Amino acid sequence: MSNRKVPEKWQSNVKAMKAVQVAFDMDEQFQLAIRREALEAGLSPSDQIRTILGLPTNKRPKRPRLTVSLSPDDYEVLAEKYGLDADQQLEIKRKLMDDLILHVKTNIE
Known part of the structure; x- marks a missing residue:
């Protein structure tokens, strides 16, 4: 990897690029409970997990939407x-x- 400087406009993304997604294989009832808590709190499941773990969450409001992939x-x-x-x-x-x-x-x- 080169030692090139990251352009200034991308500096805010450097931390995000270093983040690693962690997946949890847990019993379905626990997954459902966390998803339900997230829904009731108006959070994504990821933000609910961060809240449970005492980690900061993104405070910017997200546009609520449902998605489906169509072939x-x-x-x-x-x-x-x-x-x-x-x-x-x-x-x-x-x-x-x-x-x-x-x-x-x-x-x-």
Whole structure:
């Protein structure tokens, strides 16, 4: 590795680059309990673990969002479901959001 100086605009990322992700293999009930605590506290599971361990967390608010990875095959299936073309990804996303909202309204409320 070279001894080149890190550009000033990247200095704040140096610590993050040195961080190492740690995974915990623990019983499912413990994982679920920590995830539930995180959800109730409005935290990510990672931030909840940091809180439990007494470590600092990032205080910047995060944009709450749900994510799912969709493959080209998934878009084909969804396009067929919604009567759209697979390349109409924005319209498919709108339909997915409608389905998720409907799910919550009919199953959770």
